[in-house]
Amino acid sequence: MSTVNKSIIPILFFSFLSLTSFAAKSKIEKLEPGFWWVGMENPNLQLLIYGEGIGSYQPTLHYPGVSLKAVHNVENNNYLFIDLWIDKSAKAGQFEITFTKPNGKEIVYQYELKERRENSAKRQGFDSSDVMYLLMPDRFANGNSENDSVEGMAEKLNRDHYDGRHGGDIAGIINQLDYLEDLGITALWSTPLLEDNEERGSYHTYAISDYYNIDARYGGNEAYLKLSEECKKREIKLIKDMVFNHCASAHWWMKDLPQKDWVHQHDEYTNSNHRKSTLLDPHAAQVDKTQFTDGWFDISMPDLNQQNELLMTYLIQNSIWWVEYANLDGIRMDTHPYNDAQGMSKWGEALLTEYPHLNIVGETWYKNAADIAYWQKDALNADGYNSNLPCVMDFQLFFAMEKAFLEAQEWENGVVRLYKSLSADYLYKDLNNILIFSENHDTQRIMSTLKGDLEKFKLMNTFLMTTRGIPQIYAGIEILMEGKKSDGDGKMRIDFPGGWEGDERNAFSAEGRNDKENEAFNFLRKLLQWRKINPVIHNGKLTHYIPENDVYVYFRSNKEKTVMVVLNNGEAKQELSLGRFSEKIKDFTKGYDILSEQSISFSTGKLEVKGNTSMILELKK
Structure with a gap:
């Protein structure tokens, strides 16, 4: 958001x-x-x-x-x-x-x-076999300079300003689909593309001024149809970011509302208290709950009243219209808990009635698994609530990843954070349908957190691509892009180098990347391409072992295959006793490390792991 x-x-x-x-x-x-x-x-x-x-x-x-x-x-x-x-x-x-x-x-x-x-009606949504690529269109690539500024749209091109519109568009995305396919991406999530006609800061398009039209500065509806078609040619699933909690103050209906309760109105401007916990807290005062759900997200974002049946029908139909019109494979719903809970349950039910296999992921920004799991479809909630939201975003695991690779192991720190986070998985109804990520457009770039450390990048992405769930990466992670949250959103969301004619370099090509960036890109590409063809990682059983000496070991297994993942987060080389893992290793005699491309014998009963190194071993008899 x-x-x-x-x-x-x-x-x-x-x-x-x-x-x-x-x-x-x-x-x-x-x-x-x-x-x-x-x-x-x-x-x-x-x-x-x-x-x-x-x-x-x-x-x-x-x-x-x-x-x-x-x-x-x-x-x-x-x-x-x-x-x-x-x-x-x-x-x-x-x-x-x-x-x-x-x-x-x-x-x-x-x-x-x-x-x-x-x-x-039989369309298949994104799932745990996919790797999702998130991008912000205005900051990704400019494929058509003619729509950089559009008559009738309030904000014009201003690439020199970090909060201005930089001119990225749908044509630019289409131009780079081959790049994404080569990287190993199978699903594309773009932040909202619908019209945002605010006078300032409209590049993020989370303040929607027209729910049926793609912003003309991105190319309009026809360009979006073209994007969908081109994605399908490359077997890349298309996910649309939707925003129903609020619209833009510039939305056409804000000048002449259908009903007074179409949006939440107050005697004076009232911001949401942003206390999501009030919805789940059995002791919360009603006034606090109401301010959370009915307060405005921002001064420029009027809060929509989804208890208004006419409005809720409008929003439900709008979602179905876009799925059918643009041949979508999934939806990401912004600020999901901020919406009216019952209204969104009806929304999810209506979508899944039309498209039983469509996937929908909601932004569930909580720090603990119990709160996140509440919002997943068919969760066993004490209050009986069913969100009808199949997929949730694992922010607890995100917060764990932010710290895990920077710390030496102690009782609660280091890679133990990953172990502890996953140990709460008993709370989730569907473990495979959880979106996992190390960064997104609202967070600090993980490479800023990791201080540009390439080895930590490899460790983190090995974990992200081999643990349970649906991995999502943010545009630029493959070339180690950095950005600090403290600098402000606009400065953090910098342009992808090479997306604009005249850029000093083109990081979409190997020639435009430095040696360190190419090493990161090639590592991630190998990992993604391998993951794509290994169902054991998509839905195999996860068995993990308590980390020891900064080393976290876990297995993914099904009837056909067993994979052993080793993450040595410490500086020192470690020698593991394989007897500890006999439950999973059983009669396997060796493993093939897909990262180093070396075969490793288990005959000694020991496994040596270099410091700050990950291994992905396909076990062999």
Whole structure:
């Protein structure tokens, strides 16, 4: 998640949120969703219609298999919500919806129902066989300089400013898909691409001003479709970042709200207290819970009221629309616990009803596994709550990784942190469906934490790619990019070198990387390409041993294969007694280390491990 510097945002007085008249001629300004599909599991469709006085009009339609179920008038007469029933017998095609005023005046809208993609409902989401690559489009690569600044968009190109728009776009991402495929990436998560028309700090696009349109500075909806198509050609799954807790103060509906309770309003500006623990705390005061969920994330991010049924239907349909339209393989939901819990449970259920194998990951930023596990689908929660969120983000393991490789082992420190974090896995309903990471766009770059240490980089990524869960890496980790949180988000989120014409070097190519960067890239590439073809790492049983002398040993095993992973986090060489691991080694006589590409005999009963070194041994008989 991101926020905008409050010093550069005008104060948002709540009189701004009053229901005002939209100065327009009698016409439909907005109708969302603009089209739909036949053959959906849920036959219900609700249309939001916006235009001056549209609430005074009565809709009618005549199309086989489609019927008008209900009309919802709201307190703002510039809005109308209508419920359609799309029967299984309905065919793809266009039909007219006629809006008639009592005085006989008519507005006619041409609506379209499309055919669904073949096997759309059977799509397979991302899973533990994948390695996910996270990028921020504005800071990754600029493939089309013509859309750097766009007429009608408030913020223009300013690459010289760390919080400005730098011009990265979807065309730039497409240009580097071969690079990602070569690295071994199988899933792509981009931070939000939807329109963010705020005047400052809009590059992160977490303040959405239009839920149905990709930002024109990224290339628009057609460019996003192209990205999806190009990803599919390379067997890279596409994951869309969604933000439902809040919208932008620049969102079009903020000038003329449908209802007063469309967003949470307060007598004076009220920020969220950001105390996520209040939702799970049985002793929490209601006032504290309410401020967490109903307070605004930021002055420029009005808090959406998901207890409003019309709004929640809008958001659910928006998600389904994007999955179907852009052929998505997954969704990442921003600030998941900040949303209304019951509303998001309905959201997850609706998505999984249409797409049973789609995967959805929520940002669950908690420091302990108990809090994170609460939000995973089908968790055995004491209060009976089911989030219908299949995948959660393991921030507990992230915090452990931040410290583990910098410390010598003590009772609680060093690689013991990793062991302890995973020992809490009994809390999770689905161990394979947990997103694991060492950094993302909201955290300090891990290489700044590790002070650029290449050997620690190798240790950490060996762990990340061989433990349980779905590994996610952040653009630039493969070339050891650094960035400090203390410098501010914009300075931390620096551009990928070579993504812009005229850059001093191009780190997307081996020639543009220095020796240390190439060593890191090649190490990670070998690891990812190996992981891709080894199901034992995707879903094999994890058995780990209490770390001793800075050495953490664990195994991944299934019926076909057993892999032994050794992480020596200390400076000194260690000699391990293999008898301790006989439970897993059994009658294996040797191991092949995929990192050093050497075969190692177990005949001596000992295993020597160099300091600050990792081993991944495929066990052989």
